[in-house]
Amino acid sequence: MSYAQRGMDWVRALPKPAKIVLWVLFLVFLFALPLLNIPFITTPDSDFGGVLFTVSTYVLVALGLNIVVGYAGLLDLGYVGFYAIGAYTVGVLSSLHGSWPWLWTVPVAIGAALISGILLGAPTLRVRGDYLAIVTLGFGEIVRLTLVNSQWLNGAQGISNIPRPPGAELFEVPSLDWSSGAPVVDLSNTTTFLKFGITDQIPYYWLALSVILLVLLFDKLVKDSRVGRAWEATREDEDAAELMGVPTFRFKLLAFALGACIGGLSGALFAGKAGFISPDSFVLLLSILFIAAVVVGGAGNRWGVILGAIVVGYFPERFRDFADFRVLVFGLALMLLAIFRPQGILPPRRAVRAIEADEKLEALEEGEVRV
Amino acid sequence: MQYLFDNFWALTITGLTLGAVYALVALGYTLVYGVLRLINFAHSEVFMYGTFAALWVVTFLGGNATGSIAQVIFWIAMMFVAAMAMSGLIAVLLERFAYRPLRKRNAPPLIALISAIGASFVLAEIMGLREKITGWFGLDTPLATYVRNSRNNAGMPEIITPQPVFTLGDYAVTNVDIFVIVGAIAIMIMLDQFVKRSRLGRGIRAVAQDPESAALMGVNRDRVIQVTFLVGGVMAGAAAAFYMLKIGITRYDAGFILGVKAFTAAVLGGIGNLRGALLGGFVLGLAENYGSAIVGTEWKDVVAFLLLVVILLFRPTGLLGESLGKARA
Amino acid sequence: MLLEVNGLCVNYGRIEAIRDITFSVEEGEIVTLIGANGAGKTTTMKTISGLRPVRAGSVMFDGKDITHMPSHERPVLGISQSPEGRGCFVGMTVMENLEMGTYARPDRKSPAVKKDLERVFELFPRLKERSNQAAGSMSGGEQQMLAMGRALMAKPKLLLLDEPSMGLAPKLIQQIFDIVTEINSQGTTVLLVEQNAAQALKRSHRAYILETGEIVREGTGKDLAADPAVKAAYLGGDV
Numbered sequence: 001m002s003y004a005q006r007g008m009d010w011v012r013a014l015p016k017p018a019k020i021v022l023w024v025l026f027l028v029f030l031f032a033l034p035l036l037n038i039p040f041i042t043t044p045d046s047d048f049g050g051v052l053f054t055v056s057t058y059v060l061v062a063l064g065l066n067i068v069v070g071y072a073g074l075l076d077l078g079y080v081g082f083y084a085i086g087a088y089t090v091g092v093l094s095s096l097h098g099s100w101p102w103l104w105t106v107p108v109a110i111g112a113a114l115i116s117g118i119l120l121g122a123p124t125l126r127v128r129g130d131y132l133a134i135v136t137l138g139f140g141e142i143v144r145l146t147l148v149n150s151q152w153l154n155g156a157q158g159i160s161n162i163p164r165p166p167g168a169e170l171f172e173v174p175s176l177d178w179s180s181g182a183p184v185v186d187l188s189n190t191t192t193f194l195k196f197g198i199t200d201q202i203p204y205y206w207l208a209l210s211v212i213l214l215v216l217l218f219d220k221l222v223k224d225s226r227v228g229r230a231w232e233a234t235r236e237d238e239d240a241a242e243l244m245g246v247p248t249f250r251f252k253l254l255a256f257a258l259g260a261c262i263g264g265l266s267g268a269l270f271a272g273k274a275g276f277i278s279p280d281s282f283v284l285l286l287s288i289l290f291i292a293a294v295v296v297g298g299a300g301n302r303w304g305v306i307l308g309a310i311v312v313g314y315f316p317e318r319f320r321d322f323a324d325f326r327v328l329v330f331g332l333a334l335m336l337l338a339i340f341r342p343q344g345i346l347p348p349r350r351a352v353r354a355i356e357a358d359e360k361l362e363a364l365e366e367g368e369v370r371v
Numbered sequence: 372m373q374y375l376f377d378n379f380w381a382l383t384i385t386g387l388t389l390g391a392v393y394a395l396v397a398l399g400y401t402l403v404y405g406v407l408r409l410i411n412f413a414h415s416e417v418f419m420y421g422t423f424a425a426l427w428v429v430t431f432l433g434g435n436a437t438g439s440i441a442q443v444i445f446w447i448a449m450m451f452v453a454a455m456a457m458s459g460l461i462a463v464l465l466e467r468f469a470y471r472p473l474r475k476r477n478a479p480p481l482i483a484l485i486s487a488i489g490a491s492f493v494l495a496e497i498m499g500l501r502e503k504i505t506g507w508f509g510l511d512t513p514l515a516t517y518v519r520n521s522r523n524n525a526g527m528p529e530i531i532t533p534q535p536v537f538t539l540g541d542y543a544v545t546n547v548d549i550f551v552i553v554g555a556i557a558i559m560i561m562l563d564q565f566v567k568r569s570r571l572g573r574g575i576r577a578v579a580q581d582p583e584s585a586a587l588m589g590v591n592r593d594r595v596i597q598v599t600f601l602v603g604g605v606m607a608g609a610a611a612a613f614y615m616l617k618i619g620i621t622r623y624d625a626g627f628i629l630g631v632k633a634f635t636a637a638v639l640g641g642i643g644n645l646r647g648a649l650l651g652g653f654v655l656g657l658a659e660n661y662g663s664a665i666v667g668t669e670w671k672d673v674v675a676f677l678l679l680v681v682i683l684l685f686r687p688t689g690l691l692g693e694s695l696g697k698a699r700a
Numbered sequence: 701m702l703l704e705v706n707g708l709c710v711n712y713g714r715i716e717a718i719r720d721i722t723f724s725v726e727e728g729e730i731v732t733l734i735g736a737n738g739a740g741k742t743t744t745m746k747t748i749s750g751l752r753p754v755r756a757g758s759v760m761f762d763g764k765d766i767t768h769m770p771s772h773e774r775p776v777l778g779i780s781q782s783p784e785g786r787g788c789f790v791g792m793t794v795m796e797n798l799e800m801g802t803y804a805r806p807d808r809k810s811p812a813v814k815k816d817l818e819r820v821f822e823l824f825p826r827l828k829e830r831s832n833q834a835a836g837s838m839s840g841g842e843q844q845m846l847a848m849g850r851a852l853m854a855k856p857k858l859l860l861l862d863e864p865s866m867g868l869a870p871k872l873i874q875q876i877f878d879i880v881t882e883i884n885s886q887g888t889t890v891l892l893v894e895q896n897a898a899q900a901l902k903r904s905h906r907a908y909i910l911e912t913g914e915i916v917r918e919g920t921g922k923d924l925a926a927d928p929a930v931k932a933a934y935l936g937g938d939v
Contacts, residue, residue: 073481075481075484075485077488123680123684124680124683124684126684127683127684127687128687129480129481130409130410130480130481130484131638131683131687133410133481133484134410134631134634134638134679134683135679135680135683137631138631138676138677138679138680139676139680141631141672141676142673142676142677145670145672145673145676146673148669149667149669149670149673284627288488288492291485291488295485324500324503325496325500327492327495327496328492328493328496328497328500330489330492331488331489331490331491331492331493331496332489332493333489334485334486334488334489334492335468335469335486335489335490335493336489337485337489338473338478338482338483338485338486338489339472339473339476339486342478342482342485
């Protein structure tokens with residue numbers, strides 16, 4: 001058992017009020033993180049608020065992809081396609097072919113991603129798992145190539161002048177300054193609550209963090225429901241699940257569609273913050289990094305994939321010298337993980353039980369053991 | 372549509388030359404799928420390394436368009452030897468480090484796919500970072516010709532100038548076209564005979580059809596798997612050499628699109644089926660050219676991807692069926 | 701002693717498939733393992749061929765410890781198995797299947813192979829008729845003959861036959877057992893796994909009875925066939 005897992009078990013064992021206090025403290029810490037300017041953690045080469053926003057999109061995407069890969073066991077290598085569809089829906093409606101405010105475009109973006117998820121999933125989810133990986137890979141590339149080639153979507157030039165999320169300028173929040181070695185409140189370096197501007201990226205991080213919390217809540221509700229159990233049964237043994245009366249195809253499609261929704265939502269957030277999108281923002285590499293986030297962290301465990309997303313999103317920003325090598329390093333990490341720890345850093349607790357069940361099934365299939 | 376009719380023969384011949392390359396690469400996917408039941412995602416990089424080996428050896432030998440016949444034959448021969456050796460080596464290393472450790476642990480196929488994706492990125496990035504990596508050892512200056520601007524396109528000097536040999540419609544078929552198509556078919560016939568007649572080839576078929584029975588007959592599965600990767604790699608190397616003769620440009624990420632297309636060709640013909648790979652390669656090469664003539668060249672890759680999706684949906688066993696490994700249900 | 705199995709334990713994951721079984725086969729014998737479905741017969745056979753890893757105990761063949769020898773090296777020593785469910789290479793012709801039998805023989809290029817092929821064709825004339833047909837297109841009985849013929853092509857000292865009568869018509873079963881006896885009389889030692897206990901006991905020199913992974917009884921074929929408990933459990937009256 002890893003330290004991370006031991007830590008989680010320790011938290012689980014706490015009494016309820018202590019847990020709630022711990023959670024609230026943790027949330028406050030998370031929201032305050034960009035203001036604290038903690039040495040070492042804060043990125044020296046790029047704006048920390050912006051980095052935290054990037055990490056948050058990775059977390060969001062990873063949570064969405066986790067539903068598909070972790071819960072339903074479907075390897076989706078074209079997840080960036082949904083991300084792109086979300087972002088482009090926002091771009092088209094708010095800037096290129098319309099002038100909707102950003103907020104109104106978000107539900108449409110989610111809807112568009114949902115529809116494309118169903119359109120892709122309905123025919124393809126019946127094919128074998130490894131084929132599905134290649135089909136989705138093809139889907140991601142088709143989306144990108146369509147963006148590049150379509151005049152209506154402005155081709156390779158992309159879409160600019162995407163409006164920002166609505167905000168209000170209510171009050172100033174100060175930040176900490178560590179330059180003297182100890183933290184000092186720095187009143188000259190403040191963030192306006194809640195102004196979505198160009199220079200100060202921190203409010204975007206707050207927005208993204210809030211969305212993550214909502215998605216997490218949703219994720220927990222779904223996972224603990226009948227749906228979550230159906231996914232689990234489907235992932236572990238599709239035939240057996242089908243025999244037990246689980247309509248596996250419908251549940252796989254549901255996972256695919258929900259995953260697509262969250263992908264679209266992440267894309268919409270990204271478009272709202274960046275103000276500019278082009279096909280170059282949606283290369284295949286992103287899909288692979290998303291998969292890396294989920295697999296590295298531990299597919300099926302929401303805390304695991306969040307950890308994975310932080311690793312994938314944060315480290316290249318913190319260690320800029322290493323940015324050139326990040327794909328190489330993630331490639332190596334995927335290989336090493338597959339070999340030494342295929343269940344990820346923080347595997348779901350189910351995985352252990354599932355492995356035992358597998359062994360038993362194998363023995364039964366060989367006809368050598370009677371139950 | 373008119374464009375398609377006006378350029379029918381040009382589209383057909385270029386479709387066949389590309390199709391020959393797809394088919395040779397597709398063999399690697401099909402062979403490995405046959406014995407291991409998994410998609411060797413990193414096979415595209417095996418091809419890419421072959422293109423660089425071809426490029427480097429021609430550059431090293433000072434190949435140019437004005438060589439004598441003997442020189443040209445020597446350059447082409449060396450180019451094929453280098454590309455096939457390089458790709459074969461990369462394929463064997465891939466098996467050793469990305470697949471064998473997983474096999475020893477009985478990992479599920481999706482984990483193997485993850486490992487292969489990882490290996491694919493590692494291989495591509497090593498090529499893309501070769502300037503930096505050689506720099507660590509102070510070799511970037513002496514090797515500048517080979518490693519400079521490692522993220523950009525690298526071009527090979529032309530060693531045979533395409534010369535029209537005969538005309539079909541109003542397209543002049545060149546010596547390069549003929550060499551690529553005929554050469555690729557010849558190599559595939561040799562492979563077919565190897566798998567059918569040689570002892571190791573039989574071992575490959577036996578493992579593909581029933582690994583346990585094969586072991587009972589004394590077939591060393593690890594050895595067969597290694598040979599399979601080697602043979603698939605050598606085929607990809609040959610494809611890479613043909614590709615460099617025809618296209619002449621490569622890059623660290625040149626494998627990806629070609630790999631997906633070759634995989635499409637393998638699935639189209641029926642994965643696990645050697646003749647299917649040949650058929651699938653040619654059909655894909657042609658379909659892609661005709662298709663892009665109708666909807667526009669910029670959609671060429673989309674046509675290929677769509678074809679893949681459509682085949683997987685409507686005929687996942689391909690045109691000729693999955694023959695190497697039909698045995699196991 | 702040609703084959704000695706000592707205290708053998710084999711697991712599937714955490715589940716014990718066979719537990720501490722000990723038995724032996726003498727040169728020239730036909731020995732049978734009898735037991736119900738799930739008793740561990742096939743696991744025993746696969747372990748002798750090296751397809752299953754051993755948890756404890758040992759397997760000795762011809763005085764050599766082969767407990768942990770890789771499966772593909774065992775045919776070279778003279779162990780050849782016709783597996784349960786036949787395991788023919790369905791995409792190959794009958795001839796190619798038979799040639800696969802010689803894969804591990806050091807003398808696979810010598811004229812001796814041709815003689816062995818003739819011997820197999822004598823035992824199974826059907827295979828000769830069908831030598832260019834794909835194995836997958838043949839009937840179950842023909843595939844059984846092919847699996848046995850293929851195993852014989854390895855020129856084994858010990859022939860392992862796993863359920864050769866499974867799924868065959870009664871007439872064909874009789875024929876298969878006749879051939880087993882014939883093979884044995886030509887000098888090949890046979891270890892047989894059968895559910896068709898009546899026939900198997902009649903043909904074997906000795907037999908062992910397996911129940912849920914353990915050997916519960918052993919004796920000569922004749923004695924066991926006459927044993928009332930064995931009769932009740934395995935022979936069911938219809939001999």
